[in-house]
Amino acid sequence: MSVLRSQIVGIGSYLPPDVVTNEDLARRVDTSDEWIVQRTGIRSRRIAAPDQKTSDLALGAARAALLDAGMGADELDLIVLATTTPDNTFPATATKVQAALGMTHGAAFDVQAVCAGFIYALAVADNFIRLGQARAALVIGAETFSRLLDWNDRTTSVLFGDGAGAVVLRGGTGEGTPADRGVLSTHLHSDGRQYDLLYADGGPSATGTTGHVRMQGQEVFRHAVQRLSDVLNEALAANGVSAADVDWLVPHQANKRIIDGTARKLGLSTDRVVTTVDHHGNTSAASIPLALAEAVGDGRIRRGHLVALEAIGGGLAWGSALVRW
DSSP states (O other): OOOOEEEEEEEEEEEEEEEEEEHHHHSSOOHHHHHHHHHHOOEEOOOOOOOHHHHHHHHHHHHHHHHHHHHOGGGEEEHHHHHSSSSSSOOOOHHHHHHTOOOOOEEEEEEGGGGHHHHHHHHHHHHHHHHSSSSEEEEEEEEGGGGOOOOOHHHHEEEEEEEEEEEEEEEEEEEESSSSSSEEEEEEEEOGGGGGHHHOOOOHHHHTTTEEEEHHHHHHHHHHHHHHHHHHHHHHHHHOOGGGOEEEEEOSSSSSHHHHHHHHHOOOOOOGGGOOOHHHHHHHHHHHHHHHHHHHTSSSOOOOOOEEEEETTTEEEEEEEEEEO
């Protein structure tokens, strides 16, 4: 039976040039390289320049993805941008990217699911293509998360970085089996009862301010490993495959201990896990496409590989996707 699939035909990324090491942070807050590495695996991260907006980072990744796909913006029907740090409260940052690309038709909008944002945005775009409402879509994860940090809080300020990644999806046909190229399935969940575990203490209707990130780290860790392993198993079961069939796990790059714990629960060896948290930090919605772009760029992920994606973030919101590259 012939089915319509969303095939990833292009990928791109953008990182701000400013590298901030753990030693740099130790001059600002009471921390050390050893403390940060031991608890998170992070050694450095990129921080956007004061005049760089989320749309600037998103545009850099978008242009790289379109170039990789060999496509022009006029071939896109949809832009879905996942971000927690929009340029303005409204309108959607995606519309600024749309204008800058010269795309004058279709639709562009933002999705907000914090660190799970890219999975959510991928699911939205995939459904547009599956339903025949779009032929090609640009999915972006972009953050200037450093703007939300309290630089006096060593438990959060050391974790996050800025960046953007993007993929181009285009409709293609498959046989309805796991051997099909493209997005095989996406799986989304949230639990608003855990809202206070990870949030920013600001907002237009609450305080009229942007606010700063607040996190109960141990509780987030406890939920993360179980939720992520469960949602990955959900994706595997939905497609009739096992963890042994997965060539690469590309997780949200929040914390090395969470990444390792999830891989262990699935029985995946670390040499099948793409890890960039050491030099990217946690870039929220941008972390998965940034890690994907790096692994595709260096040749680890190749045509035909089965790739599992997963993420969890504030909400709590979490999700997974299974993709045949």
